[in-house]
Amino acid sequence: MSTLFLALTITMAQIILGLAMACSAWRVLKGPRAQDRVLALDALYLAGMLLLLTYGIQTGRTLFFEAAFVIALLGFAGTVALAKFLMRGEVIE
Amino acid sequence: MIQAPDLPLWAAIIVGVFVLLGAVLTLIGAFGLIRFRSFYERVHAPTLGSTLGMICILIASITCFSTLQSRPVIHEILIAIFITLTTPVTLMLLARAALYRDRREGSGGIPDD
Numbered sequence: 001m002s003t004l005f006l007a008l009t010i011t012m013a014q015i016i017l018g019l020a021m022a023c024s025a026w027r028v029l030k031g032p033r034a035q036d037r038v039l040a041l042d043a044l045y046l047a048g049m050l051l052l053l054t055y056g057i058q059t060g061r062t063l064f065f066e067a068a069f070v071i072a073l074l075g076f077a078g079t080v081a082l083a084k085f086l087m088r089g090e091v092i093e
Numbered sequence: 094m095i096q097a098p099d100l101p102l103w104a105a106i107i108v109g110v111f112v113l114l115g116a117v118l119t120l121i122g123a124f125g126l127i128r129f130r131s132f133y134e135r136v137h138a139p140t141l142g143s144t145l146g147m148i149c150i151l152i153a154s155i156t157c158f159s160t161l162q163s164r165p166v167i168h169e170i171l172i173a174i175f176i177t178l179t180t181p182v183t184l185m186l187l188a189r190a191a192l193y194r195d196r197r198e199g200s201g202g203i204p205d206d
Contacts, residue, residue: 001102002100002101002102002105002106003097003098003099003100003105004097005105005106005109006097006098006100006105006108006109007096007097008109009108009109009110009112009113010097010108010109010112012113012116013112013113013115013116013150014116016113016116016117016119016120017116017119017120019120019123020116020119020120020122020123020124020142021123023120023123023124023126023127024123024126024139026127027126027127027135033132033191033194035132035187035190035191035194036132036135038187039126039132039135039136039139039184039187040126042139042183042184042187043122043123043126043138043139043142043143046119046139046142046143046147046176047119047123047142049172050115050116050119050142050146050147050150053150053151053154053169053172054112054116054150056154057098057108057112057153057154057157058096058097058098059096059098060098060157060158060161062158062168065154065168065169065172068172069171069172069175072172072175072176072179073175076175076179076182076183079183079186079187080182080183080186083183083186083187083189083190084186084190086187086190086191086194087186087189087190087193
């Protein structure tokens with residue numbers, strides 16, 4: 001009973017997170033200017049990280065936690081580098 | 094295909110409710126990314142997913158792994174601390190870059206001080 005309930009809710013949450021990723025991807029493709037695309041990319045990797053965490057809950061393995069942590073670290077570095085590039089025109093001065 | 098950990102009922106209810114709540118909050122934030130008109134409105138929307146949505150899913154993950162391994166597992170707090178520290182930094186950098194670009198090109202839609 002509780003396993004069925006958990007399986008349903010986790011699968012539903014994964015579908016909802018996939019929809020959130022699709023919304024962000026639409027803004028990445030459509031976004032009128034570069035800053036819109038960078039903002040949407042930030043939201044996209046965050047939703048992807050949460051999706052990996054739900055996979056970790058579903059399978060009960062801690063492997064997915066490490067993948068989510070790496071995505072969080074690299075996504076931060078990527079967004080900061082892109083914002084710096086939009087501001088100055090180069091990443092490392 | 095359908096797979097879930099074998100948890101007692103109370104833990105299953107906590108995990109299910111928090112996972113679903115976090116996912117719905119993240120979807121609302123991403124939907125705001127589509128709905129709002131200007132960049133300066135859009136920059137607020139995804140933070141709903143990166144604060145409350147993330148915390149709800151991490152609470153579910155902590156509950157799940159603590160119950161499965163029958164000891165407190167709190168390494169998910171690392172992600173919470175990291176995202177909470179970095180989201181304001183990245184969004185402020187991005188908003189300042191956007192403001193600089195808009196002012197340099199003299200385009201409209203810049204919010205007043």
